Amino acid sequence: MHIEPGVVSGAKLVLSYATGIAVGGVALKLAVETVREQGITSFAARTLATTGLVFVFFEILPHFPVGVSEVHFILGSTLFLLFGAAPAAFGLAFGLLFQGVFFEPPDLPQYGMNVTTLLVPLFAIQAIATRIIARNTAYVDLSYRQALALSTTYQAGVIAWVAFWALYGSGFGATNLVNIATFAASYALVIVIEPLADLAVLALAKSLRGVTAPGLVTPRLHNAA
Numbered sequence: 001m002h003i004e005p006g007v008v009s010g011a012k013l014v015l016s017y018a019t020g021i022a023v024g025g026v027a028l029k030l031a032v033e034t035v036r037e038q039g040i041t042s043f044a045a046r047t048l049a050t051t052g053l054v055f056v057f058f059e060i061l062p063h064f065p066v067g068v069s070e071v072h073f074i075l076g077s078t079l080f081l082l083f084g085a086a087p088a089a090f091g092l093a094f095g096l097l098f099q100g101v102f103f104e105p106p107d108l109p110q111y112g113m114n115v116t117t118l119l120v121p122l123f124a125i126q127a128i129a130t131r132i133i134a135r136n137t138a139y140v141d142l143s144y145r146q147a148l149a150l151s152t153t154y155q156a157g158v159i160a161w162v163a164f165w166a167l168y169g170s171g172f173g174a175t176n177l178v179n180i181a182t183f184a185a186s187y188a189l190v191i192v193i194e195p196l197a198d199l200a201v202l203a204l205a206k207s208l209r210g211v212t213a214p215g216l217v218t219p220r221l222h223n224a225a
Contacts, residue, residue: 002070003110003117003162008169013109015168020112023119027093030086042215046083049216050091051098053079058099067183068166068176073190074158076122077150078198081139082205084218085126092118113165121157125150136224140206144199151194159184 008016035043053075063072079088093115100108107114132146133139163180170176209222 002104002107003113003165003169004065004068004070005106005110007068008110008113008165012169013112016110016112016116016165018112019116023089023116023123024093026123027086027089027119030089034084034086038219039215043087045216046087046218047090047094050079050083050087051094052091054091054095055098058095059103066186067179067181068170069162069183069187071183071186071190073193073197074118074154075194075197076118076154076158077125077147077194078201080122080125080129080150080154081142081198081202082217082221084220085122087218089119089122092122113161117158117161117165120161121154124157125153128153138223139218139221140202140209142199142202144195147198147202148191148195151198152191155187155191155194159187162187 031043057073057075061073063070065071074092076088076092079091083091096115096118097111100111128150132149133142162183166176166180205217205221
């Protein structure tokens with residue numbers, strides 16, 4: 001998920017640095033809580049796994065520029081359900097950073113806004129999950145409606161942040177509005193696919209209950225809260 005270079009530029013980039021630092025602070029707070037509850041080894045292993053997966057999602061899965069950004073299969077809700085909020089947040093941040101450093105250096109000035117666009121929706125689905133998933137329900141037992149709610153929340157959050165950055169950086173001109181609408185329409189198609197991916201991955205995880213090493217996935221994957 002990348003805002004195209006030039007959409008936000010100059011002094012306006014300062015806001016993206018501020019939001020990037022803010023979401024980094026939230027991610028760090030979640031990491032401290034996760035380490036306290038589940039241990040540093042588990043957190044590190046899950047962060048390594050999510051970083052590798054995010055890098056694959058961004059570089060290998062189909063992706064293409066549309067309007068003001070790019071359409072990717074980020075699978076943010078899948079990462080959250082498998083590994084938990086903190087490892088997913090760090091994996092998204094590190095995966096995005098490594099992609100920029102090794103493959104897309106022109107994207108690095110946009111890192112603050114891109115990491116904000118990825119992480120704020122992740123924090124939103126964490127909040128939604130506490131509301132719509134009963135404490136006695138393991139993630140592997142989610143319904144399609146619940147998976148759809150999480151995925152839709154994540155994708156809608158990504159679209160909203162992309163629109164915000166585009167309007168903030170380039171204004172309300174007709175061309176910019178058309179580019180935003182084109183991106184939003186294209187990216188909305190991802191909402192159709194990702195809940196199915198979530199359920200497929202959760203079904204596989206359910207079949208591996210008792211086999212998967214506990215420290216490599218979030219405890220909530222197979223257990224009630």
